[in-house]
Amino acid sequence: QLTPDFYEQACPDALPTIRGVVEQAIQQEPRMGASLLRLHFHDCFVNGCDGSNLLDDTPTFTGEKTAGPNLNSLRGFDVVDQIKSELNSVCNGNVVSCADIVAVAARDSVNIFGGPAYQVLLGRRDATTASFNDANNDIPPPSSNLQALLSNFQNHGLNLQDLVVLSGGHTIGVARCAIYLPRITNDTNIDSDFRASLQKGCPNAGAQNDNTSPLDSTTTLFDTVYFKDLLQFKGLLHSDQELFKNDGSETDGLVTLYSNNPEAFWADFGASMIKMGNLKPLTGQNGQIRQNCRRVN
Ligand code: HEM
Numbered sequence: 001q002l003t004p005d006f007y008e009q010a011c012p013d014a015l016p017t018i019r020g021v022v023e024q025a026i027q028q029e030p031r032m033g034a035s036l037l038r039l040h041f042h043d044c045f046v047n048g049c050d051g052s053n054l055l056d057d058t059p060t061f062t063g064e065k066t067a068g069p070n071l072n073s074l075r076g077f078d079v080v081d082q083i084k085s086e087l088n089s090v091c092n093g094n095v096v097s098c099a100d101i102v103a104v105a106a107r108d109s110v111n112i113f114g115g116p117a118y119q120v121l122l123g124r125r126d127a128t129t130a131s132f133n134d135a136n137n138d139i140p141p142p143s144s145n146l147q148a149l150l151s152n153f154q155n156h157g158l159n160l161q162d163l164v165v166l167s168g169g170h171t172i173g174v175a176r177c178a179i180y181l182p183r184i185t186n187d188t189n190i191d192s193d194f195r196a197s198l199q200k201g202c203p204n205a206g207a208q209n210d211n212t213s214p215l216d217s218t219t220t221l222f223d224t225v226y227f228k229d230l231l232q233f234k235g236l237l238h239s240d241q242e243l244f245k246n247d248g249s250e251t252d253g254l255v256t257l258y259s260n261n262p263e264a265f266w267a268d269f270g271a272s273m274i275k276m277g278n279l280k281p282l283t284g285q286n287g288q289i290r291q292n293c294r295r296v297n
């Protein structure tokens with residue numbers, strides 16, 4: 001149902017406009033590219049790519065922003081607002097959905113960091129509601145083992161290869177101490193120097209701090225270092241290292257392949273992002289085009 005040229009008539013400058021704002025935002029703060037990619041993932045995995053996670057809470061409505069996986073963690077809302085307001089003037093009205101803005105901003109971020117310029121399919125419309133409970137239940141936690149990760153992805157119509165290659169999204173961005181403390185405390189399949197260096201900024205003192213650490217050693221390059229790090233047991237999250245245990249499993253094979261084949265990583269990442277971007281979009285007369293991404297019209 002979605003098509004790459006959906007806005008060609010109604011707003012021919014939509015895509016370059018989004019790209020321009022994303023470039024500016026990344027110039028100001030490189031991490032923003034990672035945050036925009038994650039925003040799309042957390043939208044699509046909760047009742048489809050419908051902009052649900054952009055809705056602010058109100059006194060009578062609790063949306064997805066305060067759910068466990070999102071609270072004090074999801075970022076990029078101001079950039080989405082800025083894109084929306086520029087589009088509202090560039091397009092002569094309110095025609096580009098917030099869900100599509102996030103999908104394009106995620107792709108542009110990946111590409112700006114040196115990743116693939118895969119084609120984003122467009123025509124999603126915005127949800128008029130959001131689900132706190134579904135955000136808590138449908139986004140996999142970093143404590144997940146491989147089986148849990150795989151069944152979560154399968155519940156979203158995605159397979160083992162999608163799981164491994166999309167986890168490669170962790171080639172950019174950072175995670176907070178509270179998130180990786182269990183891994184550097186309890187896991188045994190972790191490089192000891194890597195563990196020691198992480199423990200300095202994230203001591204097991206109960207009081208978790210706001211420190212962050214890179215998800216791979218080159219956080220603003222969309223490269224294969226995430227997979228190379230996994231081969232050395234330097235995955236930051238428990239869920240990352242679940243993909244490589246050196247036990248000859250199918251995920252081990254994929255991690256090894258991607259670690260030394262950037263072309264395969266980029267091609268498969270793009271294909272899996274398109275698959276993820278196709279999750280349950282609202283189209284036709286369903287949903288709406290929000291005027292303001294933070295609230296329903
Ligand atoms: C496979 C299951 C996944 C798990 C368990 C997971 C978990 C996490 C966690 C816990 C964080 C850190 C949050 C924080 O510290 O506040 C994170 C960050 C991130 N995730 Fe994932 N994630 C998964 C898949 C994905 C996918 C599919 C993508 C995109 C394709 C993605 C993109 C990112 C990015 C870019 C960041 C860094 C965000 C930033 O720096 O602002 N993740 N992830």
Ligand SMILES: [Ca+2]
Pocket residue numbers: 042043044045046047048049050051052053
């Ligand atoms: Ca959603």
